[in-house]
Amino acid sequence: MRRSPVSDLGRDGSALVFCPSSSTQDGFPMLESYDPLEVETSVQKRWEEGRSFNAREDDGREPFYCLSMFPYPSGKLHMGHVRNYTIGDVIARFQRMQGRNVLQPMGWDAFGLPAENAAIANGVPPARWTRQNIDQMRTQLKRLGFAYDWSRELATCDPEYYRWEQWLFLRLLEKGLVYRKLATVNWDPVDQTVLANEQVIDGRGWRSGAVVERREMPQWFLRITDYADELLESLDDLEGWPEQVRAMQRNWIGRSEGVELDFTCDGAETLTVYTTRPDTLMGVSYVAVAPEHPMVANRVANDPELAAFVESCRNRGVAEADLATMEKRGRPLGVEARHPLTGAAVPVWVANFVLMEYGTGAVMSVPAHDERDHAFALQYGLPILQVIEPMDGGAWDIREHAFTEHGRLVGSGEFTGMSSPEAFTAIAEALEARGLGRRRRNYRLRDWGISRQRYWGCPIPVIHCAGCGVVPVPESDLPVVLPEDVIPDGSGSPLARLASFHETRCPKCGQRARRETDTFDTFFESSWYYARYCSADNSDAMLDARADHWLPVNQYVGGIEHAVLHLLYARFFHKLLRDEGLLSSDEPFTRLLTQGMVIAPTFYRERPDGGRDWINPAEVEVTREADGQTLARLRAGGEAVSTGGMEKMSKSKNNGVDPQALIDRYGADTARLFTMFAAPPDLSLEWSDSGVEGAHRFLKRLWRQVFESHCIESAPVRPRPDQLSDASRALRRKLHETIAKVTDDLGRRQTFNTAIAANMELLNEVTRFSVPGTEAVSVRRECLTGIVLMLNPIVPHVSQVLWEGLGHHGLVANAAWPEVDPNALVVDTVTLAVQVNGKLRAQIQVPADASREQLEALARGDANVQRHIEGLSVLKVIVVPGRLVNLVARSQ
């Protein structure tokens, strides 16, 4: 066994070892054992004192803006935050080492419902609760060692922040991009308040338990649909975004080409419907309208059954998922509509799956060619008229299934025989000719409702005057400050009750007037914060020239759950800001990384009433029994508990693992290393206590290897590649192969797990390497230096100390990324796989420059290969250079 140089010193414990290479003015003493707390405290102090990560614009280097989605200050960091921010920090530090001028800021998405819920529960004003949480979470982020420019920190609940979105709102109002209309909300009749969807549980208010009603209220809307085409089309240019996110946004915008057409009804009323399938028009068997449709309201008075039906629809869910899965019900309205082409009478029905807020509140129904209409027609005995048949003329049982694909028209009068696309055009033209229809482009995307009947949000800066109507708050009166000493109690609207807030005078006429008491959707704040970081200290303008210096964000990192809403709203805002002349780029985020969830096992105990008491994984011990079954027991007491599978860490399942406990026990570097190593960033990350131990063990192993180098070796010697032994040359090749791989993994691929694995492999080889002599020692040191540099973005504290232990000075965070020496990669022989009919039969060593013929001869020469081709004739030889030879052999 190799004697450890450490034992030569006859020391134990954490005795100080002074080495010539580290006794520098800025050096940390390198102790024998790795003490994360000591290392991290001193390195963080140095970053803080040196303001090492504050970004300046007047820097010759190319800027790189790296941003992680800012957190909602819920109280404590959770594992999802640790993962998100570590990914961002690794990218930022990697880019910094690649010579870029990196901006990485951090802030707080500080408005939102949880603060109001906390106020209700604990009687603390949301403002105080939020600011306390921010302080606590800031401390935790600093403890994790993220390279943030804290001088740009912002919180969206600060008037200095939200005043600018009030300002922008007024500009948009002036431009006509903001309007007011009635929209439906969840109304809790007991608490007299509007509920968020998440506060409605099984149709009842979460606090009062009262059945939630749908109520119409005037709401502010932003015309995002004006930008629908641009938002859709520029997705094609976002090559740095995951294809799945772009696909989700495309579907969300849902642009379609169709026809809007009119059915005239008895009594001269007109029902306008939109369809993407005018080719099926001859198959219409009824028209369905929303229960809230005005045509319905006129008829409920003398039809009690209809009235009852409409009433039963009043409290139906309106989420898309509710509509799609609920039982489809309807009632005939007793009205007939005239088919725009044939003039035939088709009945009008009221249906619970049609929404007034969607399109025109009416749809044409073609049971033969739409699944939902088909089911509805079968249920109510409505006719199913087939007007499209499969292109190949194949049989189709239309009673059994709707035929929803394109095909050829049948039973459609003059259009019979046309293909669906031909009929689309012909029918559209026929409708246009009669003035009963027009081609239209439609969007699934709806205008963005930005009003919230909430207290803890940014006030909407308008005043309602009895005489003048809606009057904008003059720019000089901004910001409209939200009073902060309010404690919501869950009933009513706090701002509507607060006379000192809403009682005001009309800026136009001076009469007594009422201030708007709705606040903005919190997506409003998060739609432009990324830009404000660039000009965070500017109290005279929303943004300034520095925005264009940094933007667009080079790398944005956040959860996949924001794939549509937040990311679409931010893209929309960016275009609004551009059109205001505040920026010049078209898109806010060039490259996007969406990280997966953090999941953990769940454990529970069944209650007598059938409910489940969830038990935190920290209290449970899992063992494998002899029969291979796993058994979960309480650590205290040994009681057996049930296993509930892997779930996203959450309060409701009590399966959260507190990052603070992890940091306290192993240090920030281990927390960072584990979260980066356990899974690729875009997949879900499974929590594992033993995995954390493994990550920590690796850092201790690395520390020990550097410590040994540090003690036995004098000043670094540059290896002379031409004079190395085979073993040293092989190790050096491994180093440079690793540099090439890790550079690609961190830069292009963003697979941090494989970058760490490659460094582990390299360290394993360094550990096994026991060649004596100064050249070997210098190769070893070159390898260790390489590992320290390559791991620095991931474990920045320990790598700083190891960097100095290896005889270097200054911040490793500012060091240059290692470069690949192409000469080190040269090989003379390669291992080649030999297959016979695709099955591996041998591995042979061949000269790297062997010709095809030589390779084939060497492959055929192998004894095991010969055994497998004996009696067969080789028909074909496939050679993949550097990889394999495949002999295709068959019997004669």
Added chain:
RNA sequence: GCCGGGAUGGCGGAACUGGUAGACGCGCCGGACUCAAAAUCCGGUUCUGGCAACAGAGUGCGAGUUCGAUUCUCGCUCCCGGCACCA
């Protein structure tokens, strides 16, 4: 329901452009060190058969394309995320 994603050893995962399936880590087994334990170090570890050499099977299920498929195509199953007032 619609849209998006996932499934590979006992476990997390690797295999990047169709080319040696299981890198790296965890767990487990064996050994060294120790009075002993912990820690640490060394070795083994997809399954089946075999002392071994080696052979057979194997990437959720069922087909297909190919000399060759975890990778491409078609058809399924199960699990997860989003669905407009949670952020």
